[in-house]
Amino acid sequence: DFDSLSSLMVRDDIGQLVLGARGKVITLSLDDITDKTSEVRPLLGFLLHSNHFKLHLFQQECENFIRILHTADDGNMFVCGTNAFNPACTYMNFTNGKLSLEKTMQDGRGKVPFDPYQEFASFMDGNTLFSATSSNFLGTEMVFQRHGINPIKTETRLSCKHSENNEDDNVFLFFTENAVEEPRSNVRVSRIARVCKSDLGGERTLQNKWTSFLKARLDCPFGDAGSPALVQDVFFLQDKTNWTDSIFYATFTSNPSRSQTSAVCAYKLSDIRQVFKGAFLTESSTGSWDTYTGAEPYPYPGSCIDDEMRANGLLTSLNLSDTTLLFVKSHPLMEGTVTPITGKPLLVQASTQFSKIVVDRVTSLDGQHHHVIFFGTNSGWLQKAVRFGGEEGRIVEELQLFQDAQFIDFLQLSSKMGQLYSGARNAVVQVDVRGCSHYLSCDDCLLARDPYCGWDYSRNQCDTVVGTSQSSMIQSLVEGNISMCPTICVCLSPSAVENDFITVHLVPGIAQFLPCSPDTNLPVSWRLSATILLPGPQHLLLSQGLIIWPSPSDAGLYTCETVETVKSRQHRKAVVQYLIKIQKTSADIIILKIAVAVLACFAAFLICLLWKYFRAAKLKRVGSQICNDCQERSFHQYDQANQRLGEQSLHHRVRDAGSEGAVAAQAEERVGPSHEISLTVT
Template identity: 35%
Template sequence: MDHRTRLTPCLPLPVLVLLGCLPCLLLGFPFGPALQLDATPRTTVLFDGLLGYNRFSGSALDYSTLLLEEEAGLLYAGAREAVYALDTSNISSPRTNHSIKWPATAEQKRQCLSKGRDNQTECYNHIRFLQRLNETHLYACGTHAFKPLCAYLDVEQFRLSRFEDGRDRCPYDPAKGYTGLLVDGDMFSASQYEFRSTSDVRRNFPFPLLKTEEAPTRWLMEADFVGSALLKESVNSSIGDDDKIYFFFTEKNQEQMPYSSQTRVARVARVCRGDIGGQRTLQRRWTSFLKARLLCSIPDYELQLNVLRSVALLEAADARDSVFYGVFGLEWKNVKASAVCQYSLADIQKAFDGPFMENQDSKWREFTGKVPQPRPGSCITNQHRALLINSSRDLPDNVLTFVRRHPLMATPVLPLRGRPLVFKRSINYSKISVLPVAAVDGVVYNMLFICTDEGWLHRAVELGDHVHIIEELQLFSEPQQIYSMVISQAQRSIYLSSQSGVVQVPLATCERYASCFDCVFARDPFCGWDGRMCADVSLHTNRSSLIQDIEAGKKGCPSYTGDGSAVHRSRTVMAGDDVLLQCELHSNLATPLWTLNGRDLQGYGLGSGYRVGTDGLLIIGARPKQSGSYDCFSQENGLRVPVRRYTVRIQAPVLPSPGPSDLTEPPEEFLPRPLHPSSSPSEQPQASPPAPLPPGPESLAYRHMEALYVSLVAVLGGLCLVLTVILLYVSFCTRGGAASPTRKYSQQGGLVAAATERKRSSHLELKTVSSHCNGRTDGRTSRRGTGAAEDGSLLQIVPGEGGQLGSPGSDRAPPPAPPLPMPPPLPSTDFANGLSATLPSVLRKMNGNNYVLLRQVETETTSPLYHSFTEELNRILEKRKHTQLSDVETDESSV
């Protein structure tokens, strides 16, 4: 059956081309090199590979808040109906850990249930606020089964001493966004309180209590708060300025934006610490509340990340030089993408000093009228005091009325360099912390610790205008969100809380890097090579002897003069076998390079006899001329490091003598060439593979389909998510009809075409092979393969059968195609591990050092395809029985 007939039930080709090209046209193609899209972590550390970590898991769940006190060596953790005090040196130690039970009363839980709340998650006392109040007490607030309650916690006796109503200080819902801080006994908080539909920014105590205005212009629209920070701008201020408190949140979009599909927008708001409200206008309301929009976008491609998820402050010696880091995401729930944008306090102040917005006819427009003096929304400064305005209660009514109606600024706050610092596809960042670290050369680098919504931690270093992700750590065996994160420089640890407990992770694990090049390639400011091992920089008093290169990641290590560091192996196999030479790279940014007898292997197409992947080199149908010394190098940062060396000997097959039972002669094409009686074994001509059969209708159909896909890839111009889904859908449909085994398997990997030329068999039987074949015994083969059976069952390809590969028949209904994502996908770009954008069939699986092979159209000009051949080789291996020479001693089998 012609393949065009089998495509008919799916989607017409013009529709496929239009759907595939539309996202690329909307977003632009390609992305410029200025922004590294989809930054790749250099190494991936799974849960079982974590080093030096400690865990605490008490009887409670949902560890939502953390409070670190370095001097006391204590980490306070607020959980569901409990508060814990943990030893910072080892949170797992039970000797100094204390706990307080603080459950909601049975009556309050009953009332919570009567309101229709969930007894499994909501009708408990979730601790949302926990901070130091004074030298003797902490102040804590909890949801208390939808009736917030606050308490004073005696640190010395570690008990709750006094309770207060928390309805104005803590959210009633544990899922509502919330932020709060204590400043010299003053409590500032922001959330949606009680059952109100309007969020507030409040000063809770001492008197006077302040809040945001509701009418006539609502200052906040369904705001979801993620963080707050105090900046002491009064210190050494030339204008006698006041300290300010900044709040970060996402709220409902009120403006006329070019991105009409966006319903949410990220904001930063500020209030003056000395604000006490107005005398007649704005009584018990903020007189200094202003808010501005935070932009985090890729300017040239109209890609706007408008949901703020977390914020971190990098405070400078002078508060005016401080920098904020924000984690942004998309508001679409079915698409994952994250970015980290960086903002200077100077740019935020410039926005608050700029023009105002005005609400006219329910639409926000820039205010063009005269602004009263002194400037509305500003803190009390020397200029105000010269006008006998010593507090906010002395401000004129016209100034306060203007503030009441114009809380929004017209100028948005742009990120530094006008674009994100890092962008990540297929992942949702949820928390961020920043720590300055001094490298060996004395240069201070900002280390970023970024958490994902599935419990992974990314350790990254800021390098000028971009970020290098050193590693990604799987902190939990099961995916779970991280609620809070604090860093202890004294303990050189980072503490993270989640639903199940608290985990303590070292700031760096330098011992993980086994060689000088591995240590330098990591570009970790915490680590340096001391000549014997990768050591912690802080533990060395003489740092001049340490080797470290943060900027380039390639200088300092001695050059290799030989292959002494490479692992040596030997292989002896029969001619015609497929040989896999393993060379798995531990770095996601490294690419493999193979040499034969000191010369680089050129070309990896079907005709070359070689295929290269992330786990090794596959020799297809080995021939005696392919014997020799194979070296595998890891290429990273412009350097090549030897990893493996193989000595491969390929022996010609030994022919059995014919017996009396041989009644028929095999076809001439399968007979080996006779040895010349006068020639020595070394002078015998090598057996050549049989000549290929003339192309039949099925071969022509396969070539036509190959040309169709190549032309389709040329039209699209790059890889994007929608195109990948469409190709998967078309791939499934093309396998739905009857096809020969050669065509069906060539669509999966492309290896059978060469195998068919060597062995003409009308029946091809494939079996799965244990992962021990390639030396991998940790159970990760199935995760990195392209679809091998995991239960060891027999897989067959029978000529003329339809259905999926390995299915017993063609009567099984195919699964429905996945739905197309609503938002436009992100344009394709070069992969950081060496994959070219011309390979539209390769996608990187996040949080893992692996790739998934979808489809490849091979030509003589295509680039090497780096993927795992382990499972692909296993499918065709069992058909060929190895005939091992009895007089040859080898240390390994061919596969």
């Protein structure tokens, strides 16, 4: 229920996420940001004349965009808004679960921009506000200044970019500007500037101006040498045991006119201090910038007041000589360049634009401290990276925070809650940075080498190591040693083994996407049987899967597997397998059908011949049997007839001649048919 998110602040002490938006301030519970706890609507200080509005401004820009939210020493919040191009500030408190605003208003010019969409930077040290923003309505005069009882600002113009931080008695500002020292014009470079928090300005020279303002080139070497990287955001991680070991982490993008590439670089505070103790550049009469070789005034230009200076009577910057102040005014640029740790970026990504960055310090089970880096992109993705020893930074996890591709404008971490809060124009997201449950096995848990996570062998699950004892968990961040994992016997049935792969039927020449989404963020490799697949005209390897333009020879078992190399040991684990079968084309199918028809006819012909052969053979055997039976019956009947004729002849021999003729005729009649039947059968 908010529009145009313009500021975001985490308040661990009161358990609230404070949001500044167009026309309102909202508080949400840190436990669950869907729980809205309070809301206030700061009123506009005045309304612009309608003609001025019609000529110069859009109606939306004339509203009050809350762009500053800071916590003062007493717990109250300092709030500033654009207030219809008339910046104003006030204090706000959170009491009994409700927000309330003070009625008194302060002039906000120079604290926040007039324009609700103009970039700027600010932070609060105690009750003192430091800001780097435009000081005029048109936004053409950029100044870095301290507000309060002793206001001070820069003598020169700056093109400020995003972030700044303080260290002990110093304040550091990171910004981009056109490089005056470059022979080519309009070469934009990244800078780091340093001032003293106790700076009061000069007595005569540099009145109400910084007497300690010095700046140096900030380098993050990647991409084209002639295209310096541009700083986008900075996070200061303070080392509580030795403050000189504190580190600035920064995101950079390449020159926008070239292919978009981004990087993360880290800078040690002790290295930065050495640059600001080095030589100065000076502008010659020809306009070139050369190393200053003359004598330097005392104290060293740009130095903060210390015990040695106090012993010499220099109690504040008001006691500095005009010689020293004139030198600082004419020599603000250092010769040295601030270079990153190890001389190169922690990680580099092509086709990506990094935006905000935060870093958390995590203590592993062995008591070592590790830095976990979170940074957002212009497409709404959050990436989580770590770095161990001399290794390059590696992405542990990648999350899409917003469904639509949009720039991540805000990123703040609550180490106490273990939650990360991110904001875009119209949405806020809460992310559990210690989420380890998506690592389902011990191997995955240890190979991920996530400092937040370890394998709890008592509960057989991957869980956060924060607040746990070493006795119940194992972790191997540097080695990634999975041999530490307990041995588990997993018995699979034959049917389970047979169904391990997914069968896919493809048609030659028609592209098919084979998805692969591992639970971890380890690199992915594809292989066909035992052969590793390389990018080519038929295979496009993506982070989410494989696109294949199959040919008949591409049939086989495709395996997507995670690959992690730790200490020269390579660990592979199959994620998904596809059994690719290539379907025949139309011409192949027609030929196959014809071949099948011919084979069918030939088979039918052979079957017919065989049937006739076996039938004839069978009939011959049956005929022979019948013939034998008939012959036996014919001869038996013939013998019986002869016997009867003989008997009749003896019986009637005494009769007269007429009777003999009749008996002979009857005998001939009996014998004739029997003989004829026998012949007919034969």
